[in-house]
Amino acid sequence: MVSASAVQIEVLRGRQGECREIRSLLAAPAGGALLLHGEPGAGRTALLAYAHRHRAGRRLLAAAGLADEAMLPYAGLQRLLDPVLDRAHALPERQRQVLRDALTGEGCPDRDQLILSHAVLGLLAEAAHDGPLLCTMDDLDAGDTPTVRVLTFVARRLPQLPVVLLLTAGNDTAAQAIPGRRLLPLDPSDSLALLTARRPGPPPPEPVLAALTTLAAGNPQALVDLADTLTPGQWCGTEPLPAAPPTDGTLGRTYRALLARLPRDTQGALLLAAIAAADLATPTGRAAAVDPVTLGRALRATGSGVEALVPAEAAGLIRITTPGGAEFPRPLARSMIEATASVTARRDAHLLLAAALDGTGSRLRRALHRAAATDGDDPALAAELEDAAAAHQDRSVAATALARAAELSDDPALATARQVTAARYAWQAGQPERAHALLHHLADTTGPLPHQAPPTPTGRSAASLPMTPPAPTGRSAPGLSMTPPSLAGRSAAGPQVTAATAGLAELLRGEMHLRCGRASTALPTLLAAATTLADVDRESALVALVRAGEAVCFSGDHYRYGEVARRVQALRRDGDPPWADLLTTLVAGVAATLRGEHAHGGPLLRRAVALGGRLRGAAVTPTALTGAAAAGLLVAVDAAAYRLAEDAVDLATDRGEVSLLPRALELRAMSEYWLGRHDAAAKSCQEGLRVARAAGQHATAGVHLGLLAVLSAVRADHDACLGHVAELGDTAAPGSRPYALAQWALGVLDLVDGRYADAADRLATLARPGTGRGQVLVQVMATPHLVEAAAHDGRPARARAALAVFDRWAGSTASPLRRALSARCHALLAPRGSAEAEEHFDRALCLHPADAATFERARTELLYGRELRRNRRPRDARDHLHRARQTFVLLGADVWARQTTVELRAAGESVGTPDRQAVRLLTGQQLRIAQLVAAGATNREVATQMFLSTRTIDHHLRNIYHRLGIRSRTELARALG
Incomplete structure (x- = not known):
C-alpha cells in the first residue's frame, strides 16, 4: 500500500474530478460503489484519505489488501467487517453460520458463496441502521481473491442501502462491473505545482522542471520522492538528474514489494x-x-x-x-x-x-549492453561505442553511448573529447539540460587538461571528434558534421588536441546560450571559442563566428558585426569546401548590408544563395541551408529562401537534429510572410514554437511568439496578437529580436485602430540608425507600416530616415514586391492629391506581383482608393476599393474587408454583405480565375497570368458560372462581393 504524502493529501493536484465524484457519492442518499485504479504512486490512498475526511457523519469501515495475507481466504473481509460483527446476531441462522465459518478460517464451499455474499450485504444493512456507512478497501488486488469476489457482489447491490464502497486497485480487472475511474498522470502544470510546493525556496530552472516532470511521467509519488531527494546541484541544474525516481523512496519500496510477489x-x-x-x-x-x-x-x-x-x-x-x-x-x-x-x-x-x-x-x-555490464576502463569497448554512435541517427542514444565511452576511456584527454561530443549529441537531440550537465560534469571531473593526448583508437584526433552526427550517407560536412579535413589524420601529439576539445565545449556552451538564454551572454562565449579553435580547428572556429554573428543580430548590437566579419575573413582560405565558402560569403554579405553597402553586399548574398542551391551530398547540412535561406531573405529572393529553409527543415527532421529545427522553421515562416502566405507562415511559427519549447530553446521560442504576434496583427486579429505578446511577457530583453517583433506587432495594431501617433512612436524606436544598435532588419521590414502611420499622423519627417534605408535596400534587390512597397511609401509621403502621389501609387500597383503577396496588393489598393476618395474623386476610388475588398474577402481578412466597405460607402457605393457562400463553392484555382475576371481581366489576360491556355480558362469560367448560377461577368463580380 502506498502511503500518500502530506502534500498529496492536502492539495491532491490534478485529482479534482475524482474528488468531485467522491463527494457526490458521499452526499447522495442512496448507496454506491467506485473503483479507483491506477499505477503505484498515482494517489489512490490519498483519495481514500480524502473520502475519510469528507465522509460527513458516515461511519467508517476501512481496510487494505495485504500481500502477506493473500493466501488466507477472506482475511481482508474479516478486517473490514470486524467493527460491526456484533450486529451479525440479526442475520438469519444459515447466513450467520456461513459468515462465521468464512471469517474464522473454516472456509466457504462454492455452494455457499451466494449465502455468504448475502450475509455480508445483510450485515452492512444492519450496521447502517445507526447511520450511513463509508467502507473503503485499499489495494484490493494485493489481498485475497475471495474477499474481492464478495465485495464485487456487494458493490453491485448497494443502491438499495445507505452504504458507499470505495475500492482501489492497480487495474480495473480486480473488480469488474463496478464503476471505475482510472487515475491519469498529472499534466505538466500540476506536476510543476506539486514539485515547487514540496520543496520551498527558489524554483529550479525551467529545463530542470521540464526534465523532472518527464522523468516522473506525471506520477505524484514519483514527483514527491524526486523533490525530497535531489541534491542542491541537481535542483539548480548544475548536476545531472537521476535516470529514475529514487529506489529508496516510497515509490521504490512499493515497486520492490510488488516485484517480490x-x-x-x-x-x-x-x-x-x-x-x-x-x-x-x-x-x-x-x-x-x-x-x-x-x-x-x-x-x-x-x-x-x-x-x-x-x-x-x-x-x-x-x-x-x-x-x-x-x-x-x-x-x-x-x-x-x-x-x-x-x-x-x-x-x-x-x-x-x-x-x-x-x-x-x-x-x-x-555495445551499450556490454558497456553497462563492464566495470573499470575498457578502451576497446569505448572506441566501439564511439564508432557505432557516429553512424547512429538517434542523437539521444548516441549521447548515451559517447558519455559511456568517456567513462570507459583510460586516457583523460580522450575521455574529455568524448564527453564533449556526448554533450553535442544531447543538445542536438533537444536535451539542453542534459548537455549542460555533461559539460558541467566535465569541468568538475577533468580539472586542467593535459598538454598532450594520443590519437583515438579510430585514428582520429580528439580535436576532430564530430560536432554533429554524420549525414545518412555516412559522409559528412567538415566542421559541421564530422571530421574537418584540416585535422583528419593529423598527429594528436601536441597542445592543439586539448585546445580543440576546450574550444568545441565553449562553442557548444555559446550555442546553447544563444538559443536558450541571452544572446549577450552567448556572444563572448562564442568569440572565445573561435579564438581557441582558430589555430587547431579552423572550420569549427568559422562555425563559432557564424553563431556569434547570429547572436549580434539577435541582441541588436549590429555595430559588433564588423568585428565578426573581420575575424571570418581572416579564417577564409582558397579551396574551402562549399559549405565553408557559403558561410564566409554570407557573413561578408551581411556585414556589408548592415553598413548600407548594398552594391557590395547584394552580390555576396546572392552568391551564398546560389552556393546553397548547389550543395550536394555530405556538404548539405541544416546550418549551411539556413545560412543560404537567410541570405535569400536579405536579397529578397523569397521563393529561393523558402526552398532552402524547407530543405533545412526536412534535413534536420530526417537527421534528428532537433536543435536546428526552430531556426529553420523561423526562416521558412519569414519567407512565407514575404510570399504572402500568412496562414502557412503562422503554421510554421506554431511548429517552431512547439519544437523550441520542447527543446528548451526559450530565446528561439520568443522569436516565434513575436512572429506570430506580427502575423496576427497584420491580419488585424487583436485577441491573438495580444495573447502572443502577453505570452512573451518580460522574457524578451529590450533591443532583442523578440522584443522588436512584439513592438512591431503592437504598432500594427495601433495602426489598424487608428492610433497613428502611437504606432509611429512605437515603430520608429525599433532601431537607431547611425548607431548600429537596435533591430535594423526588423525596422526595415516594419518600415511600410511606420510610413503609413507617420503619414496619417501628419508628421512624415519621422519616417523619412527609415524610408531612405528601406529604399536603398529595396533598390538593391530584384524584388517587385519590395519596390512596390517603396513606391507605396513614397505615395503616402507625397503631398495629398498631388500628381506625384498618384504616380507613385500607379507605379506600386504595376510592380505588385499578380500571383503572390496579394494581401499587400490589396492594402495598396485600399490606401490608393482612400486617397482618391479624400481628394473628392469617388468614382476613381471605387474601382480600387472594390478590388481590395474582393481580395480581403477571399483571404478571410474580415477586419480589412470591413474597413474597405466603410471606404466604399463613403465613396457613394451601396455595399451589402459579401456572399461567402460563393467563395466556398469554388476550388482554389477557380477562385483565382474568378477573382481576376471580376477585376476586369480578359480571358487571354487571365490565361497569361496563370500560365494556362485560353481554352482552359474558357472551360473553367463555364464551370464557375454553372456552380454559382450566374450568366455574366457583372453577376460574377456581384457574387464575389
Missing part, C-alpha cells in the same frame, strides 16, 4: 524486458515497446519464454503483445523495474541481451 523466473523475464525496452527510442508518454526477437532470444537463453511474463501482466506491469512481443504501458513502471533491480541482476540481463544481439546488425545496442 512475482515468481522468480517472472522477475528475471520482466527485468530483461525492461532493459530491452530502454534501448529503443520511445516518445514521452507512449508505451515502451520491446523488440520481440531480442527478448525471445534472451529468454530462451535462460530456458524460459514470453509466457514467464504472464504473472507480471496480471499485476499490470507489462502487456504481452503478439507475436511474442511485449510493451510497458506505463513508462515509469519500466524505469522503476530496472532501477530497483540489484546490480548483479542488471549486469546479467545486459550480458544476455548483448549475446542476443550478436549478428543482428544492432551494433550500438549490443
